[in-house]
Amino acid sequence: MTSVIVLQDVSHRFDSKEVLSEITLHIPKGEIFGLLGPSGSGKTTLIKLVTGLLEPTSGDVYMNGEKMPSLAQMKRYGFMAQSDALYQELSGKENLDFFASIYRLKKQEKKRRIKELLEMVNLTEVADHPVDTYSGGMKRRLSLAAALLHEPEMIILDEPTVGIDPVLRQSIWKELNRLKDHGVTIIVTTHVMDEAEKCDRLAMLREGRIIAMNTPADLREEIGADTIEEVFLHYGGASQ
């Protein structure tokens, strides 16, 4: 299978502090790839390297075979950042319209996608209200919609379900699975163990290193654990 994302011996430092060390991974097309790790383990830095917002100190990042950062690749993924990244004064619809215009969607297509996505994230009724009147969960949903506007072939989500209630979390995962069925590659970071279970493959990140990487089932089986949490403690504890 072809890998849409390749990281080759990637290390990154901020000043003298090494945040990521010798990360090598391949993500094939159509996979839901999870990055699991506690806060400060380097998840967000890894995401920034993949999206091209950062250039690694050493090593290479490739997207669809092209070395990142690359403007051409930037329209091929959708990104949902950890912060909501919305314009508070603008309405939900205006926010989507703005991002759709940045991706240069045609007028008709823009209208259609905005309508579809507002329905998907269940915000049609408040579409014309300014975002600063939205609750935390509504903002997360709008951010997700903004990442999906241009129907990207890859979606990168940094902690998409933080502060979202279980019902909504389930509906977001349902949507991610539906996208996967259409061949969309999904990279998602999380520190919630039961969410990690829903990924096809999982990389456990701790202090900037990948301590384990496999399917959730294999990870559990290898060490005879019942839960992903036990797996994490097993590998994480071993390095201490």
Next chain:
Amino acid sequence: MNSLTITRRILIQFKRDKRSLALMILAPIFVLTLMWLVLDSEKDTLNIAVIDVPDAFEERINEQEDINVITMGENQAKEEIAEAELDAFILWEDGKPSVTIEGSDPNSTSIVKEQLQNVQGNDSDDMKVNFWHGSEELGLFDYVGPVLIGFFVFFFVFIVGGVSFLRERTQGTLERILSTPLKRSELVGGYLIGFGVFTIVQSFLIAGYSIYVLDMYMDGRFLYVLLVTFLLAITALSLGTLLSAFAKNEFQMIQFIPLVIVPQVFFSGLFPIEGMAGWLQAIGQVMPLTYGAEALRGIMLRNEGFTDFQFDLYVLTAFTALFTLLNIYALKRHRPL
């Protein structure tokens, strides 16, 4: 073009954020009105040229303090007074002195008149006084007005522009839009156009209010005033957005006021700088407001034409270009491409 997408968004944001909108237009109008109410009518060496005056008269002027008497021809004197290098020149007509005062600085005007009255003593009625620019009614407010228009436009555009660009970073939208194929230059360009559209309206309202409602002395063309005010605002915007890269939050943005804004006031012509040391005057030469204020004063008080103030426009344009390029470069911190 992506810049226009950003422009449109900025204009919608302005429409929603009525307070910031008011800050940029009503605050300058409010403060200018206060100044107008408070100010009604200080001192350096005056340059006075004498043309073919009797030696005795010239000696008496020379005895006065703070007067630098220069002897020159009439044509040269007229040329220098037009460029405000002379404060006055004195001709001798029909056995009486005929004084022409430069007139755009009310302080100098009153001092020249006072000193000449000392010289003439009881014969002061015999003296004929003309004004090169303006008239006797030119008050302190008229004199500092052009500088104030420039200053307030600069100040408020700097703050609002800087803070909105900063918020782009703190609310995460900067990272978000940089994870799209948007070019860094398109982002900065969008800000320039968005605020540009708005500052045209702002310049129009503030300058119009000052000149037509507050009746600030205005000898030149309104269009020129708008042109200079607009360019000054754009310079302030490019500087504000550039400096916002070095602020972590809104409060740190406010900290730039005493560092960047206040010093400009001292060199903008509100206070006489001719007496300062050369190196100190040189500081004024690197400040945008110096050029904007000079051009505005030239237009409003001395009816200068385009050729007279074009140099100031070029300098402001160069400042804008410099700040904009630096800003595009500074954004590399947020995306290497």
